[in-house]
Amino acid sequence: MTGKAACRATSAQRMQCSRKVYLVTASLRSTPLLMTWNPPLFPDKEENKSANQTEDTMSNSRIQSKALNAKLSWEIIGLDLAKNDLSFVGITLEGEIIRIDRLSYEQLVEFSRDTDPTTFAMEPCCESHYLTNQLELYGHQCRIIPGKAVQNYIDTYFSGQKNDLNDAEALAFLGQQKRLKFVRAKNRDEMQLQTLLTVREHYIDEYRKTLTSLKGVAQYWGLRLAKSLSSEMRLIALIEDADLPEDVKGIFKEMVKTYKDLQKKARELTKKLRHSLRGMNFVRK
Numbered sequence: 001m002t003g004k005a006a007c008r009a010t011s012a013q014r015m016q017c018s019r020k021v022y023l024v025t026a027s028l029r030s031t032p033l034l035m036t037w038n039p040p041l042f043p044d045k046e047e048n049k050s051a052n053q054t055e056d057t058m059s060n061s062r063i064q065s066k067a068l069n070a071k072l073s074w075e076i077i078g079l080d081l082a083k084n085d086l087s088f089v090g091i092t093l094e095g096e097i098i099r100i101d102r103l104s105y106e107q108l109v110e111f112s113r114d115t116d117p118t119t120f121a122m123e124p125c126c127e128s129h130y131l132t133n134q135l136e137l138y139g140h141q142c143r144i145i146p147g148k149a150v151q152n153y154i155d156t157y158f159s160g161q162k163n164d165l166n167d168a169e170a171l172a173f174l175g176q177q178k179r180l181k182f183v184r185a186k187n188r189d190e191m192q193l194q195t196l197l198t199v200r201e202h203y204i205d206e207y208r209k210t211l212t213s214l215k216g217v218a219q220y221w222g223l224r225l226a227k228s229l230s231s232e233m234r235l236i237a238l239i240e241d242a243d244l245p246e247d248v249k250g251i252f253k254e255m256v257k258t259y260k261d262l263q264k265k266a267r268e269l270t271k272k273l274r275h276s277l278r279g280m281n282f283v284r285k
Contacts, residue, residue: 068103101165
């Protein structure tokens with residue numbers, strides 16, 4: 001074969017090879033790609049991983065219950081407090097979540113006496129301070145968690161579905177966070193001071209409202225009482241001298257008496273507060 005003939009043969013082979021490549025590429029473009037499954041390279045590891053996942057799922061299972069079990073070992077207990085009852089969500093040392101929708105305070109106190117020392121978490125309210133002092137007498141630890149932290153947890157993990165059991169579960173998980181800032185519970189002396197302050201403010205608010213109401217209703221009958229007038233004797237004298245029906249005079253006198261009684265009670269509580277505060281030392285932070 002001459003040189004020219006060899007070149008022609010080589011060119012023909014190249015053209016034929018290029019045509020085959022073009023046909024294969026075109027067929028691949030027109031054929032949809034299919035996803036295939038490849039078996040795992042390490043089947044033992046995959047099986048162990050799925051087994052561990054199953055164990056984790058079982059350890060975080062939620063159990064709806066109706067009765068307390070003091071024999072279980074509790075890691076933490078979340079309490080959503082209401083006026084007459086509470087919701088209970090406890091996490092055991094094995095990781096199970098026990099949820100009880102309604103419990104009385106008597107049942108909780110009886111349970112706290114029999115169970116091993118654990119941690120209780122709750123939101124700040126009127127009941128939380130007294131309940132904390134009572135639970136700590138039985139060797140338990142209590143953590144009062146701000147309501148804003150609970151609301152953020154509900155929005156994040158419960159899609160904003162706020163109810164008593166979800167609140168109690170959020171408290172149980174938040175109570176395990178060490179970096180969260182907890183609310184300090186009041187002791188019995190501080191609770192006593194808070195009670196005196198609250199009732200004193202109530203008396204002051206009520207006697208001011210009574211006096212304001214008296215002056216407003218009196219003006220309806222043309223009896224104008226000065227804003228600074230608060231003496232019982234002067235008020236009674238003005239009411240007696242006014243041209244008023246006897247029933248109206250009796251009502252006005254009763255309002256003056258109520259106003260003076262409330263004012264007297266508020267002053268008595270003020271004296272008790274001053275006497276109680278003298279023996280206490282306060283540290284400013």
